[in-house]
Amino acid sequence: MAADGASSVPTFRPRQTRNPISGPLLDKIFARALAALGVVFGLQAVPFVIAQQPSMQVAWGWIISIAIFGGFIAIGLASTVMRGVETAAAFVAISFLVALITWPLAVQDPTHVQPQVPWLWYLVTVATSAAAVAFSLWVATGYLFLAPVIYGLIRITPSGGGVEPLRAALDASYSIILGGAVLILITLLRQASMSVDTAQNMAVARYSSAIREHATELERVQVDAIVHDSVLTTFISASRAFSPDERALATTMARNAMSHLTTAASVTPFDESSTSLTSMRERIQVLVANLGADVEVRAKGLDDHVIPANAAEALYSAAVQAIVNSVQHAGGDDVSRWVSVNWAREMVTVEVGDTGSGFNPAAVPGERLGVRVSITERLANAGGEASIHTKTGSGTVIRLTWPRAVPRPQAVRTHVVEDEE
Structure with a gap:
């Protein structure tokens, strides 16, 4: 005689798994990597900022410098508490783009060829990386090409050093390639984390559904067993109890049935x-x-x-x-x-x-x-x-x-x- 199949009850409570690749974790990594990138390239650009300050408009120099470097500090603080990271990164990207566009107007003598490379050059990669963190893929891609191209055009002007177009194109291409590598890496990792998170959510949902179905089946078997053991058997014994011994047995079974029904609710399958x-x-x-x-x-x-x-x-x-x-x-x-x-x-x-x-x-x-x-x-x-x-x-x-x-x-x-x- 075969019985209906039933899977065995797990004798342990499943532990919550920690996913090593997830969206929040990657966001934290990107934020702190961007903060570290801003510190490294920002310190590299500081000597050039100080050296070129005498040839720049004083108000512009202070405003842009405070905006960009203050944005780096804001990214560092935001990456620590993981709040407002995208806002700080967007502020840095926009401030850098404004600085690029206004560079020819920021020098004191726009007709004089500047002997040094504009200090914004050292921060192009940081700006494109900030855009990759702050904006959507399409906006970040547009920024990746826009910022280096504007820088290349400025390099041709006297305020940017008056270099040959080929040299300016090479500088712009270098910035696009480096920033593109960062953007591709961030995009691929985000897509991978989304796939992992989606798969994990589906697995958890299916597991929860299976647990509910399993618990329902256990409850059904428990109720069937209680009804048969404690109720039906007692009724059958009582209906067939004619002798004193049979009546005593039925009475005892009835007491046991009531006790069993009273305590059954407190028993859990796990x-x-x-x-x-x-x-x-x-x-x-x-x-x-x-x-x-x-x-x-x-x-x-x-x-x-x-x-x-x-x-x-x-x-x-x-x-x-x-x-x-x-x-x-x-x-x-x-x-x-x-x-x-x-x-x-x-x-x-x-x-x-x-x-x-x-x-x-x-x-x-x-x-x-x-x-x-x-x-x-x-x-x-x-x-x-x-x-x-x-x-x-x-x-x-x-x-x-x-x-x-x-x-x-x-x-x-x-x-x-x-x-x-």
Whole structure:
């Protein structure tokens, strides 16, 4: 008889993974790299700023210098707290572009050929990098070509040094190539981080959906098992209780059912606590005593071994259902019944057996939930396995083991063996 498949319950709470490549992390790297670039090239340009200051308009020189170098400081501060990085980078890019455009008007004598390279040359790469960080891809690409081209045109004028067009074109091309490499690197890394973040979000969403579906399935099996064990079985026993012993048994089952229903809501399928095998055996003994049936309880090798609480609860509940089935269907006082709890080779085995009438598993109606839900699925969901050895007229032995001896990635099966003649 096969049981409906059910995947095993994870015995750990999944840890939150930390993605090494993500958008926020890359933004922080870009911001601090831009701040470092501004410091390095800014310090390189300071001597030239001081040297060329006498030939520049005083107001322009102070305003532009404070704007550009103040922007570098703003980027450094923003990269530290990761706030306003794009605003600071955009301010630097715009300030540099304004400085380039107004350079011919900033020198005191526009007709006099300046002997030195304009100090803005040392900051072209910083400006194009700031644009790559602050603006969208298309705007940053336009800035990449616009700023070096304007600088090349200024180099041809006397205020920019009056160099030959070829030299100005080479300087502009060099700036475009260097800035383009930075822009390509930033763009590729951003696209890669977006792909990783998207894939991670999809994986987390699918995992969350799977967890919800799994929890729903566990809840369904738990509710089915509780209804069958605690409610339907009690009702059936009460309807068939004619003798005083049968009525006492039905009364005891009703009390147990109410207690079970009261405490069921507090049990979670992901409980990480543990239970000793000794306490589980004692619970079985108490149950047998309350049932008033003659059931021998055996134990071997339990010592101080413990197992997860969800596994212990599944073993106990499945054993209880097997005992109740034996008391109700296997026969009267002439039938021998036993329960054994054994620990060996890192595995716990609970065996419930009797010498009663046995049964034909193939003849059990599908709507009967005792074996399929209360024993098989319940134990499979806890990571265990149930096997049934029975034959009509020759008794039944139900063996419950945890954990499964061999991992089964597919549907868990209930082994049913009909003994040969």
